[in-house]
Amino acid sequence: MSESSPQTPSVQLHGRTYHLPQRPTVVVCIDGFDPEYLKAGIEDGILPNLASFLQSGFHITAECAMPSLTNPNNLSIITGAPTSIHGVSGNYYLDKETGEEHMVVDDSTMHGTTILAKLADAGVRIAAITAKDKLRRIINHGLSPSKSSICFSAQCANESTLSENGIEDVERWLGQSTPAQYSGALSLFVLDAGVKLLSEGRADFFYLTLSDYIQHKYAPRSVEANQFMAAIDSRLGEFVNLGAVVAVTGDHGMSDKSAEDGNPNVLFLEDFLHKGWPDARARVICPISDPFVKHHGALGGFVRVYLRGLGNTSDQLQIEEIVAECRKLPEVEVALTGDDAAALFEMPRDREGDFVVVSKKGFVVGSRADEHDLSQLGGLRLRSHGGVVGAEDSVVEIYACLFWGC
Structure with a gap:
């Protein structure tokens, strides 16, 4: 300049x-x-x-x-x-001090x-x-x-x-x-x-x-x-x-986030986490959520995960275990601890989750299936925001x- x-x-x-x-x-x-x-x-x-x-x-x-x-x-x-x-x-976040969820x-x-x-x-x-x-x-x-x-x-x-x-x-x-x-x-x-x-x-x-x-x-x-x-x-x-x-x-x-049959390619991550680690009391926050969700069902390529049953220093190994398992999911491109995600993507650390999950191209990540109303898509293919920086x-x-x- x-x-x-x-x-x-x-x-x-x-x-x-x-x-x-x-x-x-x-x-x-x-x-x-x-x-x-x-x-x-x-x-x-x-x-x-x-x-x-x-x-x-x-x-x-x-x-x-x-x-x-x-x-x-x-x-x-x-x-x-x-x-x-x-x-x-x-567009949407969890207040780590109060545990309350808020729309920006x-x-x-x-x-x-x-x-x-x-x-x-x-x-x-x-x-x-x-x-x-x-x-x-x-x-x-x-x-x-x-x-x-x-x-x-x-x-x-x-x-x-x-x-x-x-x-x-x-x-x-x-x-x-x-x-x-x-x-x-x-x-x-x-x-x-x-x-x-x-x-x-x-x-x-x-x-x-x-x-x-x-x-x-x-x-x-x-x-x-x-x-x-x-x-x-x-x-x-x-x-x-x-x-x-x-x-x-x-x-x-x-970009398009649907399979050949027209159904959305969705990973409901909170359902997966509750099944594998119920004591962790995982809460998945979809920051794409805003007052305009009809056309995307609050589904995007990036979510934050808060482990309300964990978080102490002694639980760090279990957090790392969960992150490692998330990386193995076929819909996932990147899973990073909050510290690593904030550093890599230049995001504020004090607003970050315990870890972050980013979807692969062609997929989206949600929380629980019962929190996303896909009927509002009206039969159209799901299109939504992308995932990893630099991806197409x-x-x-x-x-x-x-x-x-x-």
Whole structure:
């Protein structure tokens, strides 16, 4: 990263320098933007704007933060740091002190601040729009209408107020009704709102983050996926035509997790552990769990395991025995103690389980069979987030005319 000159105002966070935008800058995070969607769309000629980004701008395929989930990776995008620094290492977690389980729906578990907040403090007008409201309440950290910031979600657009979100009557202003929670329209609403704010000159820096509902349900080259990606590409072109610098990234990958017969390839790990080591009182936490579970059944490639009946120094050998047995399971790619997982994946150790299990490509890991309602998949094949960093189905792709912070 180049050093700022005295003539180039900038902000610093976590050892990096970010220049203040000299013209409107739009960062779009396409949730679940697996590289295959880009590859197929460009080959089939349905993504002309993204194709032009690859030809004339900057493009790279990068590893995402682990676990490969929405909350951790959106925070890593807007902090430029791994989860060990910003502290948000899942959508759902177990409080080791109280034993209670919690969903992450605001910024109370994060550490430090964000690039967006730093830019706002420097006088940059921020527009941060999310598809999901739970994410809005996280990335809203450090933003407020008093700093000329606008931050609202498509999910709750009809509830936006000037005092909370910096904008009101969003439905009337945009001329669209608040979309259904489970729909591709939720993401397109975000982009349409961003285009309108840009056309009205109401923000200098935009962070627009979408939903992965379509990617969870439909594979690349399906009719539904093609329509959705083409609609996104069209709106990216509108940002460019309005004079913005445009950066597009993903937060995690997405791939098929079903067998040839269409049934999901699932390891219900807590059931396995209760059968083999009942005294360990294992609890498996699926950090993919959030208020949007209908399309993935709270099944992903990464789980944390807490052994409530163990944990003392004298029990360490049994913990290592259990981890070793988990490594032998055909669905498992990696099983690591909490210490090793936190070090390898740059996650906060104080939030980690006794051990971590990551699935192989094509598989997902759950807790107990009775905790996952797969009937909501509606007969479609299960598609979900990837597992090990660097594996084909867990990478993030970054497509941009200019990738901010570089």
